[in-house]
Amino acid sequence: MTVTLPGGRTTSGRLNGRRRDADGRWWYEVAIAVPAAAVRPVDGEDYSQVPTERDRGKEWVLQPLPYDRAEKRALVLHKVGCWAAKGRLEAVDDDMATVFIREKWATACEGCEPAPKRSRRG
Numbered sequence: 001m002t003v004t005l006p007g008g009r010t011t012s013g014r015l016n017g018r019r020r021d022a023d024g025r026w027w028y029e030v031a032i033a034v035p036a037a038a039v040r041p042v043d044g045e046d047y048s049q050v051p052t053e054r055d056r057g058k059e060w061v062l063q064p065l066p067y068d069r070a071e072k073r074a075l076v077l078h079k080v081g082c083w084a085a086k087g088r089l090e091a092v093d094d095d096m097a098t099v100f101i102r103e104k105w106a107t108a109c110e111g112c113e114p115a116p117k118r119s120r121r122g
């Protein structure tokens, strides 16, 4: 669904339900995604049971370095959002991150210590 926000901007949302009131007007219950900075909790409400998820396939980034030595390869793997990740970054999924670490094509950042799931299984 396309939702028109106060002020006229539009965003897309997911329709969860609709009802018709006593005057015959339709009301749609629509869920929209907004940045966390745009919302604030209501005092006294418990949000601990709200599901938390992260975008799949975007957990890791590869950072190319301007050199390549045996003891320090030319690619560094970071967690998305690592403070040390700089420059031109390429997002990779868990499978690809696992291969790059296993084959020693990339080293793990010492700051964020990325550990792709598949490599943890050994």
Ligand SMILES: [Zn+2]
Residues within 6 Å of the ligand: 077, 078, 079, 082, 083, 084, 085, 109, 110, 111, 112, 113
């Ligand atoms: Zn890092």
